[in-house]
Amino acid sequence: MIPLSVPYLSGNEWKYIKDCLDTNWVSSVGSYVNLFEEKFSDFIKCRHSIVTVNGTSAIHLALMSLGIKPGDEVIVPSLTFISPVNAIRYVGATPVFCDALRDTYVMDTRLIEELITEKTRAILPVHIYGHPVDMDMVMEIADKYGLYVIEDATESLGSLYKGKHTGTIGHIGCFSFNGNKLITTGAGGMLVTNDQRLGEYAKYLSNQTKTVLPNGGFYHEEIGFNYRMPNIVAAMGVAQLENIEFHIDAKIRNALFYNELLSEVQGISIPVEKPGIRNINWLYSVVVEDSYGESRDELIKRLKENNIESRPFFMPVHSMPSYKEFRCSKLDTTNELGLKGLNLPSSVSLTKEEIKKICQVIKRG
Ligand SMILES: Cc1ncc(COP(=O)(O)O)c(C=O)c1O
Incomplete structure (x- = not known):
């Protein structure tokens, strides 16, 4: 089976994890935690990085740190993995769904302003599949209305918007190191x-708001969370980060080769890269148009018969039972992409031969 996206573990992962085991520094405090945060900050050129147990907890923490609370509204795309929308609900706030762009699949920022009410507190753009959202527009609207911006950059680590890393443009950015991401810690x-104050506050919330008293006792000023990443996990992050440029190059090379082989295929729309953008193509994503003559799901089936794993685009969140009742813009493009979008294998280890085989099946060769 050619998998959709699997980890690439080729560096110092064993060595650093073994070091944690050998030295007994396996839990939430340790040098790899600090190193991972520092090196991550250096890589994305952002002042403060705070490790968390997963990407969802980072988004929850971001909303908590900004004081988003019940009754507040947060504008978010419906075409996304459900995690950021669930996080909005964790703080009791209300998601307001925004449609997607047909060509890059990310939120259509032209629709944001019409969704703003006196209850709106934040915009939560998601750079899905790796293509950055139009952040100039997001920041301009946020400034005009005094809103916070939380970037869900979980799928776009390494992607650039006008030279800046996604996740570093809004007030807070969030990343995931789940097994299928650009780099992984499991x-x-x-x-x-x-923002130093926000960074310190997020760290404090992630550690149960723990203050150690002079006698060694613990004092907790407010309700906190145990969202800390263990040292043994951060060790893997440090090792993965050492090879991040190799991972990025591989993703971009894969996408360019896919583009070359699929650009002439009738009914397959290949991804677009807007000017001023570097899209790492975390998951190479196409749209199976009506003119292809076979539905997206039929193509998924045929790929599977040929031992190729693919995945439909995210089913729009507004169509899930828990999110049917929330306010939204028009969502026609989201609905259409939800039916026609397809992610193709995109692992760092994917070979040219494998891409040729995948494209051959798509071309019905
Ligand atoms: C867009 C998006 N947001 C958030 C997450 C949540 O990350 P995690 O699985 O690490 O909680 C993911 C992926 O898993 C994602 O794809």
Whole structure:
């Protein structure tokens, strides 16, 4: 089976994890935690990085740190993995769904303003499948209305918007190191911000708001969370980060080869890269148009018969039972992409031969 996206573990993962085992530093405090945060900050050029147990907890922490509370509204795309929308509900706030762009699949920022009410507190753009959202537009609207911006950059680590890393443009950015992500720690996440106060507050919340008293006792000023990443997990993150440029190059090379082989295929729309963008193509994503003559799901079936794993685009969140009743913009493009979008194998280890085989099946060769 050619898998959709699997980890690439080729560096110092064993060595650093063994070091944790040998030295007994396996839990939430340790040098790899600090190193992972520092090196991550250096890589994405952001002042503060705070490790978390996963990407969802990073988004929850971001919303908590910004004081988003019940009754507040947060504008978010419906075409996304459900995690950021669930996190909005964890703090009791209300998601307001925004449609997607047909060509890049990310939120259509032209629709944000019409969704704003006196209850709106934040915009939560998601750079799905790796393509950055139009962040100039998001920040301009946020400034105009005094809103916070939380970037869900879980799928776009390494992607650039006008030279800046996604996740570093809004007030807070969130990343995931789940097994299928650009780099992985098995499970893990990171919250980043350039705001020192926010960074310190997020770290404090992630550690049960623990203050150690002079006598060694613990004092907790407010309700906190245990969202800390263990040292043994951070060790893997440090090793993965050492090879991140190799992972990025492989993803981009894969996408360019796919583009070359699929650009002339009738009914397959290949991904677009807007000017000023570097899209790492975390998951190479196409749209199976009506003119292809076979539905997206039929193609998924045929790929599977040829031992190729693929995945339909996210089913729009507004169509899930828990989210049917929330306010939204028009969602026609989201609905259409939800039916026609397809992610193709995109592992760092994917070979040219495998891409040729996948494209051959798509071409019905
Ligand atoms: C868009 C998006 N947001 C958030 C997450 C949550 O990350 P995690 O699985 O690490 O909690 C993921 C992926 O898993 C994702 O794809």
